[in-house]
Amino acid sequence: MTTHNGKIARLPRNIRDELNHRLENGETGGRIVAWLNALPAVQAVLAAEFGGGHANEQNLSNWRKGGYQDWLKQQERRNHVRELAANAEELAADAGGVEIGNHLSAVLVAELAASARDALAAITDPAERCVRQQEYLQTLARVRRQDYLAGQLAIERERRARERVKEQEKDEHQKKWAGEWEPVSRQFKRSFMTDSFAKPDLTSQLMATQHAESLLRDVKLDESPLDGSTATDKPGSN
Helix, strand or coil, X not given: CCCCCCCHXXXXXXXXXXXHHHHHCCCCHHXXXXXXXXXXXXXXXXXXXXXXXXXXXXXXXXXHHCHHHHHHHHHHHHHHHHHHHHHHHHHHHHHCCCCHHHHHHHHHHHHHHHHHHHHHHCCCCHXXXXXXXXXXXXXXXXXXXXXXXXXXXXXXXXXXXXXXXXXXXXXXHHHHHHHHHHHHHHHHHHHHHHXXXXXXXXXXXXXXXXXXXXXXHHCCCCCCCCCCCCCCCCCCCC
């Protein structure tokens, strides 16, 4: 967008937007200039940037030919984007579950088809018509290539999401299995330790000792105070 340096171009954006809407609605230049000069913000800018004075209809005419035209083009682009988004939303409501990018691609392809139809209808030379057809086909091929890549990316995201779910289920199953197996493991160790201690040979005694140490490591010791404050007082103590 072109940079403008006139009096109106230096005004705050909210004032310029309001001015543009007034022009769009057909308000006369005299009323717009009177409205501008009555605003304290406009007076402050004119005093600081232009040594005072007022905005006049010539300033407004310059703005109408420059900044206002840029604003109209910007509004047209915004309206076009809104229209595309609205069409994409309608397609999304009909298709359901498909990414919005796919809908927008469909809208753009439809726009390309309409443009190609109108342009080719105006070409009478067969050679030129063939060249233009090839250009449109190349553009369409690039669009479809991007659609294919987007589809592959969506499939990859779904695959990774399924893998994460499977990993979470696996972790939960392992935790549950470990919690259920722990009491059985301790009971097995006790039985083996008891049988091993009952045997007179040194190897059995050593294995029983190892199982006893393993069981003791699994026991959570009572962390009661060691200063004897909770011990039962002995008879005759003060």
